[in-house]
Amino acid sequence: MTGRPISRRGLLRSALLGGVALGLPGCAPDDGPHRRLTLATGAPGGPYHAFGHALAAQAARTPPHPRITPVSTAASVDNLRRLAAGSADLGLAMADAAEQALHGAAPFTAAPARVTALARVYVNYTHLLARADGPVRSVADLAGRPVATGATGSGAQVLAGRLLRVAGLTGGRAVREQRLGLAESVAALRRGTVDAVIWAGGVPTPALSALARQLPLRVLPLESEAEALRAAYGPVYSAVTLPAGVYGLTAPVTTIGVGNYLLARPQVPDRDARDVLRVVFDRWRVLLREVTAGARLEPRFAVATGDLPLHPGAVAYYRSVYG
Template sequence: MTGRPMSRRGLLEAALLGAPALAVAGCSGDGGTAWQLRLATGAPGGPYNAFGKALAVQAARTAPRLHIAPLSTSASVDNLRRLGGGSADLGLAMADAAEDAVRGRQSFSDRPAVTALARVYVNYTHLVVPAHGPVRSLRDLAGRSVATGATGSGGQVLAGRLLRVAGLTGERAVRQRQFGLAESVEALRTGTVDALIWAGGVPTPALSTLARDLPLRFLPLETEADTLRDTYGPVYSAVTLPAGVYGLTEPVGTIGVGNYLLARSQVPQQAVQAVLRVVFDRWRELLREVTAGARLEPGFAVATGNVPLHPGAVAYYRSVYG
């Protein structure tokens, strides 16, 4: 995108253009409204699944009229399709996949009617190879076997774009293996693949465990971060894996991409506000198993790019800003 960035108030005003929501509610025991929402997360053991389970637990503890049922899925792309088809009310997705959906790009020609509640944290791209192997740069992967994420995941979208901007296509194409995180880690451990590409929080526990068993090299991606941003827009940014995680002795530059908490446009405004109250009241518990050291603040959360904020989210953030 070009032009001057919008102010926070401008973002909120623009979000009011979203469609009005319909009711998805029942009755609680005391006669009040009880919201029952299905949340599309990710594969068991992954960060989206952990976030979704934590959100359901915290909602049950602090918002008795809000009932959230986490659904195990293939993650971002799958979640966006579920939201569009109505089999989920809430969902998590990486920002690049969400932007594709609202713009009708790639596999989203039907443009699912999704809206954003918040940008909740940033994924860090991990390009991981055995430390003592022959691969020392992204371009060394030509012709090799690479775990690029599960089918239907946002990580697979990012991996595909990363390989394209690096020129790893045609005769130089890698052999992509569509593995989820657990399968990718085991494949790298056993030598079934030469590298894995994963986008997640820092540290990712499965990679921390692998690093204790197998010396790893995390390949730098600073140049590719700039190229992806120039090619696909500001959903991509340059971030740094800090020294100390995974046994790194110095920082490694890589690619950052946000994760959005999304909702169908038909979810009622009051339900969205109830969800966001739990998210902002209990963010420490929600992010504890997802990404270390992250902090969720409204100024960060409201930056959802071309994905419009749900009207209920607009109302919530206005109550925060005054």
């Protein structure tokens, strides 16, 4: 049985004071083979699916060889529900959805989910895309139009709902939401059955790069919406920049950033959680290459998990890194 989750603030305070010992009562034994861990990922073709399968493959090749089985899901919200129900041991989720689950906010009002964080692994960039030859030239132009807002059960759909609310696109100005995953969203924008797509993922997202080579795109800036989301929901949101060159952009575009967490059930043995992190940090270049270009993973970034407490096995790993 694992010990009580420890907050990242306590971990950082201990590290900065020179590694004062943190009690980790009830840690699981470190002998015997690893148990097999089920990792809830996302839909095929999406970044969570790619990251999860890459992590499982690298774990099989990298000592101490934790055993990971990735499973396809609808992504963040679905993954959090699976973790809460015990049908997954590990999962990937966007930070805003994870905090909703932790606090029992919609769509998790039935009961808060007891989940812990292993790491913040990378940042999602919000993409609000329209056809360059289409009628959408600003966020306000979305009113009343069909917009792909992410698949049901995805973190993208949670983010899209909040974005539309802070942009005032509710009531009589509401968009006609189409609950579509990434592949379906791309196909719908190409066909013209939606006027815009809201997507959150790494940069570049391969499916969007492929679309931009076939169809000129307009990428809408979201700087004011990033500020509004941060004011309404806290530092889980930040302003980030899509660089010139991606998707045919001739200049940088400011948009909304939100972290992605690798999560674990509190019942995952401490040794297994620690060993999964060893693989993540040993092989981060390979893992992040699958989802976002040019990103790095460092411990001080990884422990920034907001309200989500760190798993005790993660605490043990980071203490070993900080010394």
